[in-house]
Amino acid sequence: MILFPHAKINIGLNITRRRPDGYHDLETIFYPIKINDALEVIRADAMSFDASGLGIPGKAEDNLCLKGYQLLAADFDLPPVSIHLHKHIPIGAGLGGGSADAAFFIKAINTELSLGLTAEQMRGYARQLGADCAFFIDGEPTYAFGKGDEFEPVELDLSGYHLVLLMPPAHVSTAEAYRGVKPKPSEASLKDLIKLPVGEWKHHIRNDFEEHIFISHPVIRGLKAALYEAGALYACMSGSGASVFGIFDSRADLSHLEKDNQVFYGV
Numbered sequence: 001m002i003l004f005p006h007a008k009i010n011i012g013l014n015i016t017r018r019r020p021d022g023y024h025d026l027e028t029i030f031y032p033i034k035i036n037d038a039l040e041v042i043r044a045d046a047m048s049f050d051a052s053g054l055g056i057p058g059k060a061e062d063n064l065c066l067k068g069y070q071l072l073a074a075d076f077d078l079p080p081v082s083i084h085l086h087k088h089i090p091i092g093a094g095l096g097g098g099s100a101d102a103a104f105f106i107k108a109i110n111t112e113l114s115l116g117l118t119a120e121q122m123r124g125y126a127r128q129l130g131a132d133c134a135f136f137i138d139g140e141p142t143y144a145f146g147k148g149d150e151f152e153p154v155e156l157d158l159s160g161y162h163l164v165l166l167m168p169p170a171h172v173s174t175a176e177a178y179r180g181v182k183p184k185p186s187e188a189s190l191k192d193l194i195k196l197p198v199g200e201w202k203h204h205i206r207n208d209f210e211e212h213i214f215i216s217h218p219v220i221r222g223l224k225a226a227l228y229e230a231g232a233l234y235a236c237m238s239g240s241g242a243s244v245f246g247i248f249d250s251r252a253d254l255s256h257l258e259k260d261n262q263v264f265y266g267v
């Protein structure tokens with residue numbers, strides 16, 4: 001079967017506490033967007049994995065799809081499968097592409113091999129592969145808290161707006177992003193703040209990674225400013241960066257940025 005794992009953006013991200021286990025407590029809103037990979041999983045005589053499209057850093061055997069296979073193989077007698085991943089979601093972008101592939105891989109195996117897992121059971125496996133991975137099992141707008149792996153659904157529909165995503169030629173690793181942040185408690189919950197009109201969000205909703213990432217990667221700060229100059233109602237870095245998104249009330253012209261950055265319109 002072929003599935004199309006989709007990316008996410010983070011609307012706001014508050015890092016509230018460093019935990020004794022070295023991770024951080026946070027609150028954020030995950031919102032699904034229409035930038036997709038393609039993932040094919042079929043039964044085969046021998047196990048294989050190959051990838052096309054954007055180059056994925058690291059060894060093929062460390063790909064999160066294969067990690068997903070190993071995780072399920074510990075509990076189920078799985079036959080070999082052939083996996084092909086076509087990578088289109090920018091990598092190291094704060095778009096959760098690797099996590100999306102892993103979650104969709106679990107969904108594909110569940111269907112293809114009739115494992116009979118419920119969504120809750122699939123979320124349980126996904127959570128072991130990455131903090132945000134379980135979000136992609138359902139992929140509905142979600143308020144995430146704790147390590148970013150505890151969820152509550154939220155009512156949020158941005159389909160009437162025009163979303164633009166910019167990806168600069170920069171890469172931010174998630175661990176690097178967390179290392180530079182100073183946790184502080186939230187003044188108001190993002191669950192309440194997203195009920196404000198989108199035009200008000202810029203006064204209230206922040207991404208706590210931006211402060212230090214904008215110092216080490218000034219190009220990202222420049223792109224956020226460019227989105228506001230082009231008329232964005234709200235602009236923000238997604239997750240740990242390096243991508244930045246803008247929410248517009250109509251189609252925006254960002255063609256002046258296309259030479260140096262990837263520009264995705266209408267996501």
Ligand SMILES: C[C@@](CO)(OP(=O)(O)O)[C@H](O)COP(=O)(O)OP(=O)(O)OC[C@H]1O[C@@H](n2ccc(N)nc2=O)[C@H](O)[C@@H]1O
Pocket residue numbers: 010022023024025026028093094095096097099129130131132133146147148174175178238239240241
């Ligand atoms: C920052 C966020 C926000 O949505 O995503 P991205 O923007 O990278 O997609 C997530 O918290 C990323 O989640 P995920 O990418 O699953 O992180 P993991 O692989 O679990 O962790 C990578 C590293 O980030 C740090 N980490 C992660 C999550 C967390 N709550 N606290 C942390 O300190 C740890 O150093 C960990 O070793």
Ligand SMILES: Nc1ncnc2c1ncn2[C@@H]1O[C@H](COP(=O)(O)OP(=O)(O)O)[C@@H](O)[C@H]1O
Pocket residue numbers: 056057058062063064065085087090091092093094095096097098099101102172174240241242
């Ligand atoms: N299927 C995959 N797609 C992308 N990256 C993957 C995948 N599997 C493992 N990785 C590793 O995860 C790292 C982070 O990738 P990605 O999920 O795109 O970042 P982010 O969390 O910033 O969105 C990559 O640098 C790569 O080494």
